Amino acid sequence: DGGITQSPKYLFRKEGQNVTLSCEQNLNHDAMYWYRQDPGQGLRLIYYSQIVNDFQKGDIAEGYSVSREKKESFPLTVTSAQKNPTAFYLCASSIGPGRADEKLFFGSGTQLSVL
């Protein structure tokens, strides 16, 4: 089936530890995104990438890092600099920039909690 796969579903982070969330898509989409969701709030953009080997900071990039070495993969690392990492993380993809019929497709999310 075509879609976006996030793993793991649940992740626990210890103090001072970096953790990496995986996102893979087989939709052949150029653009990929990472969002953070906190209870009762809308989605906030962390990072996005419109093409391989290029990515841009979103609204809340501090304490996070990404890479885009392959079209289908866009991993997110939550670093120890992120002091409040507990949240639900959503990866998304879209066909590509500049399209009039833009729409985002989401993965099933990763719940990150601090031990």
Add this chain to the structure above:
Amino acid sequence: GQQLNQSPQSMFIQEGEDVSMNCTSSSIFNTWLWYKQDPGEGPVLLIALYKAGELTSNGRLTAQFGITRKDSFLNISASIPSDVGIYFCAGQLRGGATNKLIFGTGTLLAVQP
């Protein structure tokens, strides 16, 4: 970051009732998208709107792109228990340099059987 004004924040209704929710902004949008999110899952796209005044249906769901390009509404007719979830609107700004979408804060829908 900018967010859309989505209302109501929550709704508690009886099965069979109709539901209406809306999103408004002071900015002009090119695109409106409506998503539904079940607990612990990612949002699923319900309806996409690309033209001012456009009215689109998906089963019991109907959404419209406001004529001013600054608002959109979603209606659900004859609600059923599986309609429970959080509904998000998302809009793409006209003239935006990227494909970033701006999301509303969500409407929590609870349906009493």
